[in-house]
Amino acid sequence: MRFWRVAIATAWVALSLAGAARAGSLSLVGQLDPGNAQYDAFLFTFTLSAPDAVSIQSWGYGGTSGAPGGTNAAGNPIAAGGFDPYVTLFAGSGPGATFVASSDDGSCPPGTIADALCGDPTLTVPLAAGTYTLAVSAFFNLSFAENLGSGTLGDGFVGLGSFGARTNTYAVDVSGNAVVLPTLLLGYAPNGITFGAQTVGVASGPLSVTVTNVGTGIVTLGSPAIGGTNAGDFSAGGSCGGTLLPGASCSVGVVFTPAATGARSATVALASNAANAPIVFAVGGMGTTDPVAIASLGASSLDFGSRGPNSSTQLPLVVTNTGGATLDVASVVLAGANPGEYSLADGCSGQAVPSASTCMIWVTFSPSAYGARTATATIASNASNSPTTVLLTGYVSAPRAEAIPAVGLAGLLLLSTLLATSGGIARRCSRNDSETRIG
Numbered sequence: 559m560r561f562w563r564v565a566i567a568t569a570w571v572a573l574s575l576a577g578a579a580r581a582g583s584l585s586l587v588g589q590l591d592p593g594n595a596q597y598d599a600f601l602f603t604f605t606l607s608a609p610d611a612v613s614i615q616s617w618g619y620g621g622t623s624g625a626p627g628g629t630n631a632a633g634n635p636i637a638a639g640g641f642d643p644y645v646t647l648f649a650g651s652g653p654g655a656t657f658v659a660s661s662d663d664g665s666c667p668p669g670t671i672a673d674a675l676c677g678d679p680t681l682t683v684p685l686a687a688g689t690y691t692l693a694v695s696a697f698f699n700l701s702f703a704e705n706l707g708s709g710t711l712g713d714g715f716v717g718l719g720s721f722g723a724r725t726n727t728y729a730v731d732v733s734g735n736a737v738v739l740p741t742l743l744l745g746y747a748p749n750g751i752t753f754g755a756q757t758v759g760v761a762s763g764p765l766s767v768t769v770t771n772v773g774t775g776i777v778t779l780g781s782p783a784i785g786g787t788n789a790g791d792f793s794a795g796g797s798c799g800g801t802l803l804p805g806a807s808c809s810v811g812v813v814f815t816p817a818a819t820g821a822r823s824a825t826v827a828l829a830s831n832a833a834n835a836p837i838v839f840a841v842g843g844m845g846t847t848d849p850v851a852i853a854s855l856g857a858s859s860l861d862f863g864s865r866g867p868n869s870s871t872q873l874p875l876v877v878t879n880t881g882g883a884t885l886d887v888a889s890v891v892l893a894g895a896n897p898g899e900y901s902l903a904d905g906c907s908g909q910a911v912p913s914a915s916t917c918m919i920w921v922t923f924s925p926s927a928y929g930a931r932t933a934t935a936t937i938a939s940n941a942s943n944s945p946t947t948v949l950l951t952g953y954v955s956a957p958r959a960e961a962i963p964a965v966g967l968a969g970l971l972l973l974s975t976l977l978a979t980s981g982g983i984a985r986r987c988s989r990n991d992s993e994t995r996i997g
Contacts (some may be wrong), residue, residue, distance in 0.1 A: 560612050562876075570775070572862035574718060577793070583996045595952060596975075597857060603651045603689055603690065603691050603692075604689075604690055604692070604732055605688065605689050605690070606685055606686070606687045606688060606690070606734065606736045607687060607736045608687050608735075608736040609685065609686050609687055609736070610683070610684075610687075610734045610735050610736040611682055611683070611684045611685070611734065612682070612684075612685050612687060612690075612732065612734040613680050613681070613682045613732075613734065614645060614647065614661065614680070614682075614683070614732055615679040618905035619856050619889060622988060623829070629880060629950065632942070632950070633749075633823065636781075640721055641905070642798065643685075645660060645661045645681065645692065645714045646659075646660040646692070646693040646902045647660065647676075647689040647690060647693075648651050648693070649685075649688065649689075649690055649691075649693075650662045650688070650689060650690070651689050651690075651691045651989065653875055653949060655691050656806075656862050657681060658685075658690070659681055659683050660681075661680075661681040661889075662875055664787075667840050671744045674802065678806070678994065679848050679955060684713040684872070686735070692732065692829045697902065697932065703938065706750055709990045720948060721923075723848075727901050728905040734802070735947065737745045738832065739826065740767055741775035742773045742775045742777050742830075742831060742833050743771075743772050743774050743775045743832055743833055743834060744769055744770065744771060744772065744773075744802075744828075744830060744837055744895065745768065745769070745770045745772040746767050746768060746810075746831045746837050746839070747767065748767060748839075749767055749839055750828075750839045750840040750842075751765045751766075751767065751812055751840070751841045751842070752841075752842050752843065753765060753814040753841075753842065753843030753844070753942055754843070754844070754850070754941070754942040754943070754944065754945055755843075755846040755848065755850055755851055755942060755959060756814050756816050756843055756844065756845060756846065756850060756852075756943075757816075757843045757845075757847065757848065757849060757881070757882065757942075758816050758817070758818060758819060758845045758846065759815065759817070760814065760815065760848060760852075760881070760882075761813050761814070761815045761853055761855045762813055762814040762843070762942050762943045763813070763852045763854040763880065763941060763942075763943040763946060764795075764796075764811035764812060764813050764843075764854075764855065764858055764943060764946070764949040765811070765812055765943050765945075765946065765947070766796060766809040766858055766946075766948075766949065767809065767810045767812075767826075767839055767843070768807050768808075768809050768894070768934060768947070769798055769802070769807060769808050769809070769810060769828065769837070770806070770807040770895070770948055771802040771803060771804050771805060771806055771807070771832075772805075773804060773832070773833075775804065775848070776801050776802070776803055776804070776829045777801065777802045777830050777831060777832050778800070778801050778802075778827065778830060779798050779799055779800060779801070779802055779828065779829070779830045780799075780806070780829030780836075781799055781829075782794035782795070782796070782798065782826050782827065782828050783826070783827050783828075783829070784825070784826055785824065785826075785942060786823060786824035786825040786840075787822075787823050787824060787983035788817070788822040788824050789824045790817060790820045791815055791816050791817050791843075791845075792812055792813065792814055792815075792816060792822075792824045792841055793811075793812070793813045793815070794799070794810055794811065794812050794813075794826050795810075795811050795858075796808065796809045796810045796858055796859070797809050797858065797859050797861075798810050799950065803930060804839055804930075805895075805929055805930040805953065806930040806933075806953075807894075807895075807913055807930075807932040807947070807949060807951060808859075809858055809859050809935060809947075810826060810828060810839050811948040812826060812921065814841070814843045814943070815941075816843065816844070816845030816846075817845070818845050819845040819846060819847060819872035820844065821843075821844055822842065822843055822844070822845055823840065823842040823843065824840075824841050825838055825839070825840055825841065825844075826838070826839055826841055829874060842994065843942070849881060849882025849883045850883050850941070851879055851881040851882075851883045851884060851885040851886070851913075851939065851940050852879065852880045852881035852885070852939045852941055852942055853879065853885060853887075853909075853937060853939055853943055853946045854877070854878045854880040855875065855876070855877060855878075855948060856874070856875060856876035856877075856880070856947065857948070858874045858876065858949070859951060860875060860921055860948060860949070860950050860951070861951050861952070862923040862950070862951065862952035863952065863953070864952075864953045864954070864955055865925055865952055865953070865954055866927075866954065866955075867927070867928065867954050868926065869912075869924070869925065869951075870922060870923070870924045871922070872921065872922045872923075873920070873922045873923075874918055874919070874920055874921075875882065875910070875918065875920070875935070875948060876916055876917075876918050877914045877916060877917050877918070877919065877937065877946075878914075878915070879911045879913055879914065879915055879916070879941075880913075880914070881941065881942070882911075882913055883913065883940075884910050884911065884912055884913070884914075885910070885911040885912075885939055885940065885941055886907050886909075886910050886934065886937040886939055886940045886941075887906045887907055887908065887917065887937060887938075887939045888907065888908075888939055889907050889909075889937075889938045890902055890904050890906055890907050890935055890937050890938075891920055891934055891935070891936050891938070892933055892934070893930075893933065893949070894933035894934040895933065896925075896927075896930055896932055896933050897933045897934075897957065898924055898926075899923065899924055899925050899926055899927075899931050899933065899952075900921060900922065900924075900933045900950050901921075901922045902919055902920070902921060902922075902935065902936075903919065903920035903922070904919050905917050905918045905920075906918070906919055906937065913947065919935070921935065921950060923952045925936055925954045928950075928954045928955070929953070929954060930951070930953055930994055931951075931952045931953065931954060932949070932951050932952075933950045934948065934949055934950060934951060935947070935948045935950060936948075956969060970987060
């Protein structure tokens with residue numbers, strides 16, 4: 559699976575395979591920009607190891623009420639606030655790919671969508687062995703074929719399929735006996751960073767992008783690199799580097815220090831061995847001579863380490879106003895994959911924090927399941943780096959089964975006799991008062 563530069567990267571992708579040769583399902587959450595923007599389509603490739611009849615089903619959930627969006631055919635959740643996706647299938651990949659088929663019934667067109675799960679008719683196509691590209695785009699994106707051939711992916715319909723800043727939630731099921739989907743895949747959110755006005759020569763607080771391993775294999779990450787027009791105005795760091803386990807997340811933090819007034823822009827790229835590497839997102843901001851509020855965090859992420867199930871651990875998050883104007887904090891909200899396993903003691907919301915002063919948030923991790931458990935805490939304020947997001951990570955290891963030595967029939971008979979007559983066997987541990995008891 560690969561992404562071209564013009565493809566939106568997903569905020570979340572759940573990849574499930576019902577056996578090595580059965581259906582693959584991709585549940586995608588992303589923001590498709592309106593008009594002929596750089597990120598107005600999501601593309602991924604899959605391969606067929608042999609000729610096969612492939613079935614493609616697209617799902618969307620229209621509406622913004624927050625009502626549950628149901629699930630796709632694989633049982634992956636589709637949240638509210640989605641749209642009716644238009645799906646186009648191409649043979650091959652890259653600019654040389656050729657149009658094969660498309661599907662859209664227009665059941666949830668923009669502007670008239672309701673709170674209801676929408677599913678397009680299943681597109682079933684007999685295909686030869688090889689590589690294929692599937693494009694998910696706005697409603698009635700009919701110019702994909704000609705644009706793909708020229709290497710550009712504008713939707714050709716400015717305003718049609720314009721979703722503003724809303725998250726557009728959708729899913730695609732790809733089913734077939736010979737479908738092969740990759741194991742190394744990264745998702746990230748948001749798909750870009752925009753700073754508010756920032757005082758020239760003064761470093762902002764960080765804004766971050768959360769990167770998640772949404773595949774089934776271990777991904778090796780490189781370091782984030784800055785490029786573009788005003789690369790010198792931005793710096794990148796964070797917790798991404800080394801390896802990333804399936805389901806785990808890291809964050810790329812970006813700091814903006816404008817060298818001049820006006821609009822400033824750059825790009826950040828993160829290399830890896832994932833199928834959609836490198837992931838690239840745009841960053842931008844405005845330089846000003848006025849003082850601004852800056853929300854600087856004591857840590858860009860909070861790692862609770864490895865914990866036992868049903869445990870509870872608390873860590874502090876200190877927010878400092880390092881700007882020259884008062885910091886007005888509106889709210890702190892939990893989101894992400896496992897927000898229910900974290901809770902906040904929020905001492906910042908509703909506070910007016912003067913320059914050089916702080917407020918504090920206590921975050922509690924109370925896991926209820928095994929594996930990587932991640933969430934985000936997002937701070938909304940009047941800061942130049944608002945909204946400010948903190949990645950919350952923790953891991954819960956499954957209990958190990960202890961091997962029981964083989965004692966033979968005679969040993970079992972002896973043990974049962976001892977248990978029956980003494981109520982248990984107690985062995986005093988040397989040099990302390992603890993006991994190991996059987997029975």
